[in-house]
Amino acid sequence: MARDLPIGNGNVLINFDAAYNIRDIYFPLVGQENQSSDHLSHFGVWSQEGFFWIDHPEVAKKLTYLPDSLVTNAECAFDRLGLRLLIRDGVDVQQNVFLRKVRVENTFDYERTVKLYFHMDLQLNGNGIGDTVYFDPELNSLLFYKGHRYLTLSCLSPDEAKAKPSGYATGQKGIHGLEGTWRDAEDGALGGNPISQGSVDGIIELTMTLPAKSTKEAWFWVCFGRCKQEVERMERLLRTATPQVLLQRTYEYWVKWVNRDEHQLSLLKPELASFYKRSLLITRTNLDNRGAVVAANDSDILKFAKDSYSYVWPRDGALVAHALDRAGYHELARKFFDFCLKAITPEGYLMHKYNPDGTVGSSWHPWVNSQGLKQLAIQEDETALVLYAMWHHHKLTGTLDQSGEDYEKFIKPAADFIVHYRDASGLPLPSYDLWEERYGVLAFTVSSVYAGLMAASRFAEYHQDKARAIYYADTAQQVKKAADQQLYAADKKRFLRALYWNYETQAYVPDDTLDMSMYGLFDFGLVEKDDPRMAATMQALREKLWVHTDIGGIARYENDYYHQVSKDVANVPGNPWFICTLWYAEWLVATAKTANDLTEAENLMRWAIQHALPSGVMAEQVHPFTGAPMSVSPLTWSHASFIKVTQEYLSKLKQLTAQGANQAIDASEDKMLEPAMS
Template identity: 40%
Template sequence: MPRHLVIGNGHIAIGFDDTAQIRDIYYPFVGELNHVGGHRCAIGLWVDGQFSWFRDPAWTFDIGYHEKSLVTRVLAEHPDLELSITSEDAVHQRLNIYLKRMTITNTADVAREVRIFFNNDLMISETEVGDTAVYDPERHVIYHYKRNVYFLFNGSTEGSRLFQYSTGVKRFNHSEGTWRDAEDGELMENPIAQGSVDSVISFRMFLKPHESQTLNYWMTIGSNLQEVSDLDDYVKDSGPNLLLDRVTVYWQRWADKSATWFADLPESVQNLFYTSLLMVRAHADANGAIVAALDSDILQYNRDHYNYVWPRDGALAAMTMSEAGYHGMVRPFFRFCAEALTEQGYLRHKYNPDGTPGSSWHPYIVRNERRLPIQEDETGLTLMALWRDFTHHQEIEFPQSVYDTLIRPAAAFLAQYIDNTLSLPKPSYDLWEERYGIFTFTSCAVYGGLMAAANFFHLYGNDYLSERYRKTAAAIHHGIMTKLYDAERGIFVRGLIQENGRWHQDKTIDSSVFALWAFEVLPPDDERVVRTMQAVEETLTVATDVGGIGRYEDDSYFRFSNADINPWFISTLWVADWKIAKAQALSDLAPARQTLLWVAEHALPSGALPEQLHPQTGEPLSVSPLTWSHAALASTVLHYIDRYRVLLNHSL
């Protein structure tokens, strides 16, 4: 199940399902650790002797965000219960406080008592072993803790506090969980439980016919009881309504920093642009980690997830955010990479959000052949992203701060990790993490990284190194032109694969060859690039009503049909980007505009973009939201606007 809503503040992140119920809580890093683990923190209501959880199919939901804000706006309705609920969820922009406001309307013609139940189903530090759930009679709150992680739950209605509570055992020894205690509308008020535990707290209100009242519910997170108690006092002293309203304003002010003229793009694309910037921000940790996704449901497939920092994904997201004006947000990413860089000068496959190496399936040895288990494009792209950030903002001091820790060692590695007989980078794994060889995408990223390094060395007065790396980049350029070009078909190939000691061209049509022009190896209107990108579009366009463009021929990842590959948002947007880059008249932008409309139409109702779509149904596949998808959408919108402005001026 995809995550339809994600909110956060750089220290905690929370994911919600399609019924607006919490499935993931990450702390103390965005993406690490998950204290819910995909289980459901359920919400239920009791009225007129009837009880219903939000997961019941009788509820209908309209899910989204407040305009230009990381504050949710959800409408839930249950015709049989005659209840309508508008809820808003937010994480305080600075403090570890989660806020929820529910406006509950009695749509019946009679007065009624309504009780609202919140099930707190935690597995602190990603295990249910050794948790404790406690009722504190002095503060009249429930808190859960284990070692140095504490969660405190509280709330209020208009004029009253928490009504009832209970704690108990869950998912152990035939115990389903304390949530079962709620279904008769009463809680047994068991004050403490340890082990695999959950808790429930309830609130009640008395509603006149067609009357609405507000319920506030909040959670504070910290490293000890005093910390979460102080945050609880802060919420009560400040007022939860005022705090939530301030969070809304904060994110709207944040989004307004990228305020721009949108040319002829429709409102749906404009809204998705802002949502995409906010989604990238929600997936960014304060220490610089930009995680790929926060959707823990991917665990069901291989017991691993996307909650890692792939330097490639992070670099591409950083390029977008820098171009959109968020230089301050991307600086920590480059510091993160500088600290993560190995002594040899390369970035590893992926990292945990705390900066430690992530899990990997790339081996160090295959058939007695030693390998460096990396995707070299990640190192090259990080340097390229850093240079593009400088060109956008001209802040000369920041690159200098990572000159010795990132720029020099990474450039030195790229310059020496070369097969001189081919004038190409030595073999590494491709950007899809599936095959080992020398690839066009990787070679272009290395070229771009070397050119970025040469520019930095020139900027800081080291003309010797600048010229040296320009010559090395020129050699890579020559290798791309001579070894990765299929003269017979007149297009560039995916890469080179070694068989029996000899290198052979991998002629699979792969959308990643967009790197040829995107990383400035060749101009977008070069006839070889044009033929290559046309081959990508013609071969990989999904021939169903869903449409879109796949990654590469015969892609098997999450494939459901032998007849069709799955459309990916990034691949589809790469082709649109190319059309934008080579457009010579406003009319040439029409296909790219149509692609942006297609993306908006295939986003989830909340605006979240998954990794890929089912080719027949259009349903989201793999994780959602995917940071890369949102970064690509925002980038394409920015490129469209810039090109539209240039062409409009030329036409005047």
């Protein structure tokens, strides 16, 4: 089930599913240590007329955020029971506290007693072995702990002067046929068991009296810490400052943060500007405060291989950092580059992927090839694109004079590795492609290597390292020349996706599969956008990879097998991906000559908006017939792609508008110079 409405502060990340259940709770790192591990935490309501959990099919929901913020606005109505809830959730921007404000409306014309139930099913440290939960009478809270992980679950009743639940229960679940304490709530009376250990869960109850046709507010919160003293301090703060103060400051912070963007968004149509800002906010939820740019934190993907997307792929991170840099969020990009400085190997390359704490992540890339010979289990574009993004970072921030450490610790070793990791023709040696499926010389990788070397040359020139400046630039030109000679198929009048080394023939075998990642040829400057060969390649990509269903969109490549839905590859070459559709929009923007030429690009941007969830969350891909999100959701890369294409669109719109105005002035002046007609 897709993750909707992520909220966080860079230390804590909370993910909801489409029914507004809490499914993922990450702490103390975004993407590492899922304290719930996809176990469902329930929220329920009891009245004399009936009981329901928030995911009951009769509960009508509208799940969004408050505008320009990371505070949710979940409208839930169970009309048969005469109850409506307005739930606003946020993670405080200063303290590691999850806050929930619940406004309960009694729509019936008589007074009622209503009980709210907040249940938590935790797997501390990512597993359910040896957890403890107990009711702490001093905190009036449930306290969960194991090792250096402490969480408290508390509430505030509107009918009492202090925070105190009207009931609680702790218990075991997932063993001996036990489902959990949430079942204890359905009769409106909790058992009150004060402590449990092992595989445990817990629930608290808050009781309120609502007069006829009235509304009241209630509060719940969860404090996160590494020791009991830490959560005790936060509990005291909440009872002093009140949760309302914390939620309000969180809302105001995000509104101010997202409107820091340096682009003139007023030139955009309101729905495009709004979605651009939403993409910035959702991207921020997957960024850890220590620099990790996490690809996705949807634990639902665990069903497929018992592994997740909660890793830092340096390629994704570089492209996300670049988009954030262009938006003016330089401090976030800087933290990512610091992450890479620590991660780079002594040999000068970055590994496949990393855990959010900087350790090397899991991998399926082998270190030996089919001949039993050693090969590097890397994707070379991941190293090259960090070089590329780092150059643009220092240019945009005006900090080239502070780039000495980057140059010595990352630029030189990475560029030197790339220079030497080439064959006799000048092409990069094989590595894994950006899709992590094939080992060869990929057009996307070659393009990124060219861009990385050009960036390294510019760094060297700035730092008066003249020999390296020339060396890196010359090597980039050798890569470009080799690509022109070997990656272009004259008979097809377009570029190839890849070359694969054949050990029997001792020669490269061309792969002419159309793959949307070939857009990188122009985006990273290897091929000029006005080159007819590039235009022919992009036209072929659009024709072959468009999904011919009511959903539309662009697939990754011909006959894409990943989560494949249809074998009718002539009409459905693969599932439509957000990034691929937006890449083609980038091409349209780059080649637009008039403002009218931007229409198709804008339509593709709107396609992304239309196929996102109502909250604005974009998945990796969508079902080609239903449009439902597939694979992980949200995918940070999808949102970064929307951010970048919007920035390109705005830049081109301003340029073409200015040209049009100048042409109008010139035409007017020419007309004034014409002789008058007799």
